[in-house]
Amino acid sequence: MSCVGVDIGGTNTKLVRIEDGEDPVARHEVATPREVEAYEHTLAGAVAAVARGGSPIEAVGFSVAGLVDERRTIVQAPNLPFFEGVDVAAPLRQRDPEPALVVENDVNAAIVGEQEWGAGRGCRDLCMLSLGTGVGGGVIVGGRLQRGSHGLAGELGHIVLDHDGPLCTCGLPGHVESYLSTAAIVERGRRALREAGDRGAILRRHVDREGEASPRVLAEAAREGCPVARDVLAASGRWLGLACANLTHTLQPDRILVGGGVSQAGELLLEPAREEYEARLMRAVRGSVPIVRAELGVDGAAIGAAVLARRILDERPA
Amino acid sequence: MSCVGVDIGGTNTKLVRIEDGEDPVARHEVATPREVEAYEHTLAGAVAAVARGGSPIEAVGFSVAGLVDERRTIVQAPNLPFFEGVDVAAPLRQRDPEPALVVENDVNAAIVGEQEWGAGRGCRDLCMLSLGTGVGGGVIVGGRLQRGSHGLAGELGHIVLDHDGPLCTCGLPGHVESYLSTAAIVERGRRALREAGDRGAILRRHVDREGEASPRVLAEAAREGCPVARDVLAASGRWLGLACANLTHTLQPDRILVGGGVSQAGELLLEPAREEYEARLMRAVRGSVPIVRAELGVDGAAIGAAVLARRILDERPA
Numbered sequence: 033m034s035c036v037g038v039d040i041g042g043t044n045t046k047l048v049r050i051e052d053g054e055d056p057v058a059r060h061e062v063a064t065p066r067e068v069e070a071y072e073h074t075l076a077g078a079v080a081a082v083a084r085g086g087s088p089i090e091a092v093g094f095s096v097a098g099l100v101d102e103r104r105t106i107v108q109a110p111n112l113p114f115f116e117g118v119d120v121a122a123p124l125r126q127r128d129p130e131p132a133l134v135v136e137n138d139v140n141a142a143i144v145g146e147q148e149w150g151a152g153r154g155c156r157d158l159c160m161l162s163l164g165t166g167v168g169g170g171v172i173v174g175g176r177l178q179r180g181s182h183g184l185a186g187e188l189g190h191i192v193l194d195h196d197g198p199l200c201t202c203g204l205p206g207h208v209e210s211y212l213s214t215a216a217i218v219e220r221g222r223r224a225l226r227e228a229g230d231r232g233a234i235l236r237r238h239v240d241r242e243g244e245a246s247p248r249v250l251a252e253a254a255r256e257g258c259p260v261a262r263d264v265l266a267a268s269g270r271w272l273g274l275a276c277a278n279l280t281h282t283l284q285p286d287r288i289l290v291g292g293g294v295s296q297a298g299e300l301l302l303e304p305a306r307e308e309y310e311a312r313l314m315r316a317v318r319g320s321v322p323i324v325r326a327e328l329g330v331d332g333a334a335i336g337a338a339v340l341a342r343r344i345l346d347e348r349p350a
Numbered sequence: 351m352s353c354v355g356v357d358i359g360g361t362n363t364k365l366v367r368i369e370d371g372e373d374p375v376a377r378h379e380v381a382t383p384r385e386v387e388a389y390e391h392t393l394a395g396a397v398a399a400v401a402r403g404g405s406p407i408e409a410v411g412f413s414v415a416g417l418v419d420e421r422r423t424i425v426q427a428p429n430l431p432f433f434e435g436v437d438v439a440a441p442l443r444q445r446d447p448e449p450a451l452v453v454e455n456d457v458n459a460a461i462v463g464e465q466e467w468g469a470g471r472g473c474r475d476l477c478m479l480s481l482g483t484g485v486g487g488g489v490i491v492g493g494r495l496q497r498g499s500h501g502l503a504g505e506l507g508h509i510v511l512d513h514d515g516p517l518c519t520c521g522l523p524g525h526v527e528s529y530l531s532t533a534a535i536v537e538r539g540r541r542a543l544r545e546a547g548d549r550g551a552i553l554r555r556h557v558d559r560e561g562e563a564s565p566r567v568l569a570e571a572a573r574e575g576c577p578v579a580r581d582v583l584a585a586s587g588r589w590l591g592l593a594c595a596n597l598t599h600t601l602q603p604d605r606i607l608v609g610g611g612v613s614q615a616g617e618l619l620l621e622p623a624r625e626e627y628e629a630r631l632m633r634a635v636r637g638s639v640p641i642v643r644a645e646l647g648v649d650g651a652a653i654g655a656a657v658l659a660r661r662i663l664d665e666r667p668a
Binding site: 099101107108157169171173174176178179180181182183184185186187188190191192193194195196202204274277278279281282283284285286312314315316317320321 | 512513522
């Protein structure tokens with residue numbers, strides 16, 4: 033049995049194929065088409081490419097950077113507006129035999145990937161925050177991905193940390209995303225640099241070359257010893273720690289995973305996050321739930337989508 | 351089969367007995383003893399009283415206003431300090447035959463009671479906030495009470511609404527409890543009255559008679575038309591709405607239940623809560639999860655404790 037995961041991202045679409053009981057065996061990547069007709073054509077070719085040399089495809093899972101409701105429709109996708117309202121699995125529905133199909137939000141898919149092959153192995157209860165252009169989330173309880181009553185559980189980027197805080201891209205104030213998206217961190221870096229004087233020399237040199245204080249640039253400057261870059265990542269980490277404390281007071285999962293591009297700053301982000309996190313937990317809860325970096329990186333969502341597809345087959349009555 | 355629930359509260363201890371397939375059939379109430387030896391004696395008498403006329407007791411569930419960890423030990427109980435570290439089920443362990451025993455946090459018990467006989471009937475995913483001396487919480491996912499990896503999930507009173515807000519009784523800033531406990535509301539009423547002038551005449555008359563602007567006093571004054579009392583309850587409701595938005599973005603349950611003494615203010619609290627709540631939800635999530643008042647009132651925790659006890663029997667291998 034072979035299952036394919038298709039992760040439709042704002043820039044690239046990644047595919048993986050998994051075979052029964054093996055680690056993911058094939059990967060393929062294409063530019064995400066910008067309109068629906070091109071998408072159908074591209075999808076067919078990409079699925080054929082990733083399927084080559086494997087057993088017949090029995091199930092395909094799609095992962096999308098957007099809100100996917102209980103009817104598996106994409107109801108909101110700021111980075112993929114041409115996919116809103118579209119059934120991304122449609123081009124595969126005419127196949128004979130029709131594969132099992134599922135559509136899922138990308139971080140919901142990613143947390144399932146981590147549960148199966150990554151930092152969440154062996155965990156029954158997991159939360160994940162994915163820090164990138166937006167801040168996505170996923171929740172697993174009792175081993176199962178939680179979709180909520182209408183498919184929209186796990187929107188952990190939209191938890192309030194300050195009722196009166198800066199506006200989120202969704203238009204509401206003080207959400208996790210408004211402190212921890214790439215744009216929020218870039219802006220934090222810009223402000224810090226403006227006030228830094230000579231302390232910011234290393235970071236300034238990087239920013240002059242790269243254009244902005246992206247999380248990657250901040251991490252590079254911090255590793256070269258720049259105290260300002262280090263402070264900006266630490267301040268970001270403290271917001272992350274606060275967000276994680278809310279998750280632990282709500283669900284006390286086995287672990288909280290942190291993924292997404294911003295997480296590449298690694299311990300520069302996670303160490304201050306853990307410190308703030310433990311300080312923000314009630315005494316009796318401290319030390320009970322570790323914050324761990326996700327392991328599968330950019331492939332996580334595609335892998336998770338393939339796993340979700342396989343689970344449909346596993347759960348079908350024999 | 352008969353099961354008993356024992357809800358050990360800061361002031362009174364309530365017991366209920368449930369018989370197979372029937373509504374709760376017997377109730378009993380005693381003052382909560384202030385030390386452990388008196389407790390053992392009182393418990394024996396109270397269990398005998400509630401058992402009278404029923405079938406033999408096969409299981410007993412205890413509900414406690416405090417944190418109960420994964421070993422069912424009371425690790426923190428500000429209103430029952432003499433019970434910290436105590437196994438409240440111990441006096442029943444020597445019985446022959448020994449009943450099935452379980453110890454649970456009071457709001458965890460209450461949400462199970464609501465799921466079985468109250469405002470949560472038919473729901474698989476539920477959250478509950480109980481507003482009283484403290485603010486407790488409970489979470490049910492997939493039909494099952496969530497205890498978390500170490501027994502301390504559902505501490506929804508300790509979710510942050512403002513990273514820099516007023517101190518909670520647990521010592522940390524900006525928690526739900528610091529805006530919605532009885533004491534927080536009394537203080538909000540006191541401040542409002544100080545600035546109210548003639549607008550506060552009705553509330554002031556009540557407070558002069560009763561001593562403080564308790565939620566009950568505020569509700570009475572509001573019902574008599576006092577705009578200041580109404581404003582104080584509305585402001586409290588808005589904090590409640592914000593807290594509920596965080597729960598829906600995390601879990602999107604079927605419903606959110608609001609219980610505890612403060613909830614007796616009813617629509618004076620819940621209507622502004624719902625308005626703020628919907629405004630605080632992302633567009634795609636609006637209208638999906640109602641906020642509903644709990645139905646079982648002060649008996650909810652005892653009933654839920656009895657249900658939890660019965661579930662142990664139900665899940666035992668035959």
